[in-house]
Amino acid sequence: MKEVKKQGGLNAEIQSRIGHQLRAMYDDVVRQGVPDRFAELIRKLDGPEEAAAQVGGETDKNSGGE
Amino acid sequence: MPLTNQLRDDILASVPSLRAFAISLSGNGDRADDLVQETLLRAIANIDSFQPGSNLPAWLFTILRNLFRSDYRKRRREVEDAEGNYAKTLKTQPAQNAHLEFEEFRAALDKLPQDQREALILVGASGFSYEDAASICGCAVGTIKSRVNRARSKLSALLYVEGAEDFGPDDTVRAVIGGNGG
DSSP, rough: OOOOOOOOOOOHHHHHHHHHHHHHHHHHHHTTTTOHHHHHHHHHHSSHHHHHHHOOOOOSSSSOOO | OOOOOOHHHHHHHHHHHHHHHHHHSSSHHHHHHHHHHHHHHHHHHTGGHHHHHHHHHHHHHHHHHHHHHHHHHTTOOOOOHHHHHHHOSSSOOOOHHHHHHHHHHHHHHHSOOHHHHHHHHHHTTSSHHHHHHHHHHHHHHHHHHHHHHHHHHHHHHHOTTTTTOOOHHHHHHHHTTTTTOO
């Protein structure tokens, strides 16, 4: 039974092509790893209180120091 | 649960995929990183409500997804420059043909309704199960499945069968791929 399903236009080749492109797009970003700003942010935060103080606080630079 | 060093490491380990999710959703690298930063701050601010042993990536994705939704509502009227900004976030610029194909794909993805786009990304790219994707989006598993299916068929219509009712799959695909086989 290798009849191609034409009705939905969803043949296997197209679907695998789409899956491929989707993952390529996504993995390209994943491969960039963790930008320094996030590594520092998580390392520097003492705990929930300090994070809460910064939530939504877009008035000035989030990292504060340097 | 307290913010242990282990938990910090686990959160950090999720950052690459949180960024990929944010960029896939928003199509804009700068905005995506703002979303990730806000997600991390909120996660840590609310770390007490994280259940030890439960799925940390799913919890973080839920926060990001909800932030994106509320942010999106606010910014709905702003003009977006999805492709241009997205391309800037890429480290390795794809080769010409691949780049064109990539932009077409990105543009098609942006045409999907938000519900369908996020479902497709969570299942098709992030690798979440249908169950996890459903809990991230706060809907039923069956709903996620049907969103993913609709997203796939819409993408395939946009990319490969636009305007062609009686397409020959091979020719259409090769034309779009851009002479891959030589």
